Amino acid sequence: MTVSRRLLLGATGLLLGACDRLSMNPGVQRGLAAAEGLTRRAQRLVVNRTALAQEFPEAQISRDFRANGSIGPSDPEYRALVRGGFADWRLAIDGLVERPLSLSLAELRAQPSRTQITRHDCVEGWSSIGKWTGARLGPLLDRAGLKPEARYLVFHCADTLDPNATDGANKYYESVDLIDAYHPQTILAYAMNGQPLPVKHGAPCRVRIERQLGYKHAKYLMRIEAVADYAHLGRGKGGFWEDRGYEWYAGI
Numbered sequence: 001m002t003v004s005r006r007l008l009l010g011a012t013g014l015l016l017g018a019c020d021r022l023s024m025n026p027g028v029q030r031g032l033a034a035a036e037g038l039t040r041r042a043q044r045l046v047v048n049r050t051a052l053a054q055e056f057p058e059a060q061i062s063r064d065f066r067a068n069g070s071i072g073p074s075d076p077e078y079r080a081l082v083r084g085g086f087a088d089w090r091l092a093i094d095g096l097v098e099r100p101l102s103l104s105l106a107e108l109r110a111q112p113s114r115t116q117i118t119r120h121d122c123v124e125g126w127s128s129i130g131k132w133t134g135a136r137l138g139p140l141l142d143r144a145g146l147k148p149e150a151r152y153l154v155f156h157c158a159d160t161l162d163p164n165a166t167d168g169a170n171k172y173y174e175s176v177d178l179i180d181a182y183h184p185q186t187i188l189a190y191a192m193n194g195q196p197l198p199v200k201h202g203a204p205c206r207v208r209i210e211r212q213l214g215y216k217h218a219k220y221l222m223r224i225e226a227v228a229d230y231a232h233l234g235r236g237k238g239g240f241w242e243d244r245g246y247e248w249y250a251g252i
């Protein structure tokens with residue numbers, strides 16, 4: 001992935017730059033140690049962002065994977081999709097792309113896919129292990145062709161989670177940067193534990209972003225929008241829970 005490679009080269013440059021400058025002065029041993037600590041931490045952060053999340057054997061799949069947040073959206077548009085067995089569902093991939101896509105569930109299932117058994121960690125303090133199958137997001141983004149200005153992906157969902165919000169920030173949404181978007185384990189999951197994704201877990205499709213906490217894994221996906229900035233959406237913090245105080249970067 002070009003983004004991560006560029007970042008990695010940036011971190012290496014930082015390391016060389018800092019060492020060169022400090023090694024000129026023999027009296028700054030502690031400063032040198034601190035600088036190396038910093039750059040090592042910076043490198044670890046960068047390298048870790050593209051590393052895979054741990055995967056588990058079948059035997060460790062949770063018998064009863066918890067469901068959280070919306071578990072049966074009552075939004076009329078979504079109810080109609082459920083009644084039709086999601087035959088009319090389309091996933092839009094648009095915004096700052098050269099070739100906007102509109103994919104049916106069948107088309108999504110025909111894309112390059114990945115299956116992974118991972119642990120889902122919710123900030124509320126529970127974890128469950130599940131097996132997810134879905135279309136890899138990276139190849140789909142390449143098909144759509146991100147414009148150079150695109151920096152984030154916004155996941156727009158079908159469910160209203162806060163009907164009482166008076167400022168219009170009612171619906172669930174999330175956003176990630178392009179490192180997470182192109183991570184090999186980032187998939188548009190349409191199956192869970194070998195079955196079509198159940199409604200309570202986000203049918204017909206939810207994103208899995210395995211290096212992030214649970215609230216980043218948007219369920220009931222309707223639209224993926226490439227944007228330069230997310231300040232104009234919701235309350236401007238990049239996600240439903242971010243708008244209510246959670247961290248935007250929820251890396252694990």
Ligand SMILES: Nc1nc2c(c(=O)[nH]1)N[C@H]1C(S)=C(S)[C@@H](COP(=O)(O)O)O[C@H]1N2
Nearest residue numbers: 066067068069070122157172214215217219
């Ligand atoms: N659309 C939507 N996506 C969502 C939520 C939600 O309420 N609506 N809740 C989030 C939270 S906090 C968690 S922990 C997970 C829960 O996913 P699960 O129901 O499959 O366990 O979904 C996340 N994605």
Ligand SMILES: [Mo]
Nearest residue numbers: 122123214215
């Ligand atoms: Mo969560």
